[in-house]
Amino acid sequence: IVAKTRTPEFARHAAGAIPSGLEVPNETAHPNFLVVDFGICTEGGNLRPRLIELQAFPSLFGFQLLLLGCMRKAYPAIPRNWTSSFGGMQDDDYLKLLRRTILADSRAENVVLLEIEPAKQKTRVERGRQLFYQRAGREVRIERIYNRVIFDELLRRPDLHPPFSFQEELDVVWVGHPNWYFRISKHSLPFLKAAHTARAFFANEFPAAESPGDFVLKPLYSFAGLGVDMEPTREKLEALTNPHEWILQQKVHYAEFVPTPEGPKSKAEIRMMFVWPDNEPEPILVNNLVRMSQGKMMGVDFNKDKTWVGSSIALHQRGS
Template structure:
């Protein structure tokens, strides 16, 4: 989106450079990404950078309100509450679509937010490999708040492991070695020393949890949680015997599972900002809008775009039996803002935060980008296209 950088990148791009870039990530992580990685990063101009940060600050103003937990008391589904909730999430991400206003000016529009970690370690690897294999100028940066590769990884280490020994901290997931994001787990283990562990491999003794570390039963004092509990419930019938994570356990969560629901689509109706599309809980909708085609229907308790209804009819709304679990949101029109050799691409930018204990607000640290040439953004969709998939952004003005 910075025309000069986009033109230069496209001009100098070759398939061999791209393959070398992919090989570099695979060599460092020990395995190639199991998802499509885009052929390009995104170059964000200073004006759009400022708008993204402004939008995030407005959203965080709501999250740090003293009554935020009261506002979100109904966010956690029945039976999904996990004891020992922390005062705040340690990780948080905010997703924006890149759009254009009526004057053709680039603007962000909020798509979703999550009190949940993303590919925090993998993004360090990806952005560094982009720099190593392509000519990314020093006028743009992937980090915020003065961070660099080393200080970013040190911050991750401190937040995830704290004062504990690395063997006392695990990365918890459901079947981690089958997840498409497993490269992040392996690279996290390589850089931070934290072992990915499946929920089925946890050993419970009283309120304490253990796992086998090199054949030795080892106490778990902190879990870097990568389990999406909706997904856990879906897979539960096929998992066999495993520890019940909904009980009171003597273990710390980073990030605590309840925040996945508190900071989510459930939060959107409470945020009022020019960069946040109008949203309303379906059970509080005064009347069906006359321009219903300009709205999208989203289930509160789903992830990865599942269940979203894009082209809504009044009948779709009438058929919903649990309107309290849905939001009606004004539709966001993605702009085909990324010029690529085989046509323009749409883009989402994920702003990634870390919230240290004792801090009054989370810290903006890094980012993730997604490029697509179809109606729904996602790294597993439109596989026939090139120049789409997971990526990162380099920002002007940071």
């Protein structure tokens, strides 16, 4: 699936992925981060992965390492040769790779995390296209931006007034360039056809012979399950203002297979997490994240008052 996003055919498909007015200058040659979500489904009595979504956006790369450390401390019986990482990567190697991707040749103080109100961080433009922030009474130049801003969330916050525009020509390097958030996203799903994908169509291209009830209707540019319609109809499709900004993805049947102490088994998705430093020829699979659910969908909003749900991590024997 990741290999298919690196073809000329995919580049042509992704060329129209960015909404008007949101394209950011100085796009990098490739994304620095890529995550691919598979639902664990039941097919013919067996467990099978099915592609649910993918995104060129930084996920919880640091937190998953911290989580594994906490699990080892709480459950010392976990064998040391069981790991969440891939390719024989040790913890120190993992951290070095993240540093190389995020910091590169810059000092840590010249790299900032950009997120919506992480700590009401103050950043301002000065001296042409350069960005600075205040630290201990002095101005520190920003050379690289580790970007975790989701445009959909930003656009729904008119109360926020960023001190610079993403569309400006800034003298910074984006670590996780914002354009890739759109290019590799739900917009990619109709293009991707492989053994573990589900059929997907843009709403304006949905075949007349198909039944909408067999599909899930998703907005292209939202996150955390916002706007998803599990029961679409022809009438709903005809009522869409911008049908090219919606997709229909064939429904899959999540397996209820994770035993819990309280009885009901949980469903799960597994996120495969890739890092792609600037000077590497290919993305590197480094870690995973598991999301569990007992609701109709994944996510906090669909699992309120439920237990044995939420984020976790999958372990496998090193070298297997």
